[in-house]
Amino acid sequence: MNITRENIDALNAVVKVDIAKDDYSDKVEKILTDYRKTANIPGFRKGHVPMGMVKKQYGKAVLVDEVNKLLQDALNKYLTEEKLDVLGQPLPKQQDDINWDADSFSFEFELGLAPEFKVELKSKKPITHYNIIADDKMINEQIERIQKQYGKIVSEKEVKKDSEITGTFKNEDKEIDNTTTITLDQFKGKTTEKKFIGAKVGDVITLKTKGLFADDHELMNALKVPHDDAHDLDIEVTFTITEINSRELADLDQDLFDKLFGKDVVKSATELKAKIKEDAEKQFVQQSDQKLLNDVTEYLVENTKFDLPAEFLTKWMQVAGETEMDEAQAKEEYEKSEKSLRYQLIEGKLMEENGLKVDFEDVKNNAKNMIKMQMAQFGQMNPTDKELDDIAARVLGNQDEVRRISEQVVSQKLLNLYKEKANIKTKELSYDAFVKEVYGDK
Incomplete structure (x- = not known):
């Protein structure tokens, strides 16, 4: 077997795979011999069917199957050994005239290659990371809502x-x-x-x-x-x-405090305000971090310049999904997904250059933390490690959940990286001011 590559340009290549008779003949012969032992053909006892008849009936199908298996294995091994960073999957070039009666075969595959590029995390203009605080107005409104609810x-x-x-x-x-x-x-x-x-x-x-x-x-x-x-x-x-x-309105007394937070956790109106402020600002951290993640992502996509093998990817999208698309549909799909693809490449490069990895322990710990928070909402404040491990094992038995949690872990690792290395300024403001500045005056 011989594999050669022709680089069309920096983003496109064609791989040619030449398969000779010696590459497949022994395997084909063995399979046909096994067929002969078990074939049921009228007029012949099992195991005594002439080999010529077996080859005539099954030979071409076995040959095609084995050549295709050999081809895929060889191509995958080649891409791994050559450390080629390909986008999508290799696309076989159209061949309508394969002569399966020949002894040797040649196949060609188009490759879309990932571009070379650099990622600059530090923007010239700083990106804002909001420190959202619960101001007195918000806290007092929340207390009034609580008093109404229990009043x-x-x-x-x-x-x-x-x-x-x-x-x-x-x-x-x-x-x-x-x-x-x-x-x-x-x-x-x-x-x-x-x-x-x-x-x-x-x-x-x-x-x-x-x-x-x-x-x-x-x-x-x-x-x-x-x-x-x-x-x-x-x-x-x-x-x-x-x-x-x-x-x-309900009185701000110990009976109300105990209903809200449990026995003697809060003992005064001052402590109530502090508790509401603490709980609210914990929730705000998630919103603030998501905003930062979105803004850095937007900056990276807009400012990290590189070309993509657009023509190849459009052709690949035509055949990659569950249903084939025509050229116009594939072009539209590529245009919709180009931004996402660019960020996937940027994300992968940042993970590699900064030694960021996601292993099973990361995913498991994230799942356990998520489960612990959910249990706390229902009053189960101190679950045992065994309880958490058992529930996590059930959750992680679902591959969709594993994928979703893995994406969360990646986002958190990248967020930590951005906080450390990106050009970020902190801005403190109330929640109402945050909503007005970020989303407009709703």
């Missing part, structure tokens, strides 16, 4: 600004008939609020759904309509009030 419900005669209003939304044409409880702060704008203020049980209020709530998902829940219907829904509905309540 006493008081029946009211008419709707006030802070009332909880139970009633039924109706629209006959759309078959809407849903009873729900709402508060006035859910509505978008003051016009709707004014319609409710002073209303009494039994009153019927007519409302337009377009722009009724600040978020269309609230409209979906209030009317119990499908997600797609809720967006841009523009109809009139009636709301019949059946109950009006207010909440008498």
